[in-house]
Amino acid sequence: MKKEKDIFQRVSVYRLILRSGFLYALLVACSNDIETINALVKEVKLPDVSGYNIEISYTDSGILKGKIIAPEAQDYNVEEEPYTEFPKGMKVLFYDVSGNPESYIRANYAILYKKNQLWEGRGQVVAENPGKGEKLETEQIFWDQKEKRIYSEKYSIITNHDGIFYGENGFDAREDLSKWWMRGYRGKINVRKDPTDEGKNPHTVN
Numbered sequence: 001m002k003k004e005k006d007i008f009q010r011v012s013v014y015r016l017i018l019r020s021g022f023l024y025a026l027l028v029a030c031s032n033d034i035e036t037i038n039a040l041v042k043e044v045k046l047p048d049v050s051g052y053n054i055e056i057s058y059t060d061s062g063i064l065k066g067k068i069i070a071p072e073a074q075d076y077n078v079e080e081e082p083y084t085e086f087p088k089g090m091k092v093l094f095y096d097v098s099g100n101p102e103s104y105i106r107a108n109y110a111i112l113y114k115k116n117q118l119w120e121g122r123g124q125v126v127a128e129n130p131g132k133g134e135k136l137e138t139e140q141i142f143w144d145q146k147e148k149r150i151y152s153e154k155y156s157i158i159t160n161h162d163g164i165f166y167g168e169n170g171f172d173a174r175e176d177l178s179k180w181w182m183r184g185y186r187g188k189i190n191v192r193k194d195p196t197d198e199g200k201n202p203h204t205v206n
Contacts, residue, residue, distance in 0.1 A: 047074035047085075058145075067093045070110070086110040089123070092143070094176050103129035103176050105143065105150070119143040125152075129177040134160040136177065138170070148175045158182065 056068040070090035076083050089108045096102040107121030120142055127136040127150065138156040143149075152170040158180060159165075168184030 048077045049075040051075075063097065064095050064099055066095065069093070082114045084112040084114065086112075090121075092119075102131060103127065105141065107141065117145040119145070127173075127177060132160065132177065134158065134177050134180075136171070136173070136180075143175065149173070150175050150177070153183075156182070 051073045052071065054068075054070050054073050057064060058066050058068075068090055069092075070086045071088045072086065074085045074087065076085065087109060089106070090110045092105045093101050094103045105121060105125070105127040107125045108123030110119060110121045112119050120140070122140050125136075125138050125141045127141065128134065136156060136158050138152045138154050140154045141150060141152045144151075149172065151172045152167075154170055156167040156171045157164065158167070158171065165182050166186050167182035168186065170183045171180055172183070173180035
């Protein structure tokens with residue numbers, strides 16, 4: 001009888017140890033989860049306002065100057081630097097004085113820094129002025145609304161009727177692409193044998 005009692009006491013002690021160990025492990029796991037959650041909450045910043053399929057127009061002296069179209073926008077009212085993010089990209093249309101679309105910029109991702117009215121576009125950026133036959137391609141672009149200026153410090157390509165121009169260090173341009181300057185320029189220029197011979201294909205020279 002005494003032997004059975006000793007065995008029972010040992011089993012009870014083992015069970016107590018196992019339960020205590022399991023409870024400790026559970027508490028540690030929960031503690032780690034809480035710490036992880038707290039860390040994630042601190043790192044993740046949720047937008048104050050979100051919008052979908054948005055269209056924003058901006059004017060100057062009552063005249064339509066541009067329109068922004070985007071599938072999604074997320075607004076962050078950060079005190080130091082409030083900004084709006086366009087995680088799925090955006091397209092900006094620029095209009096002439098008659099209210100007709102003149103040129104556009106398209107990017108896979110964009111962000112607007114509100115205080116400075118500075119836009120940044122990234123990923124397969126294309127800017128085009130169809131009327132002038134001009135097209136710009138790069139991986140990053142900045143649009144300064146105050147200065148009405150577009151620029152980049154990344155490798156850029158501009159194609160127009162005169163040829164193909166490469167900016168190893170980016171470019172500067174007016175927002176309507178009416179004037180532009182390449183940084184670290186090289187390119188191919190189209191030259192015609194006879195300036196009056198508009199029907200023939202131009203030759204390309206380096």
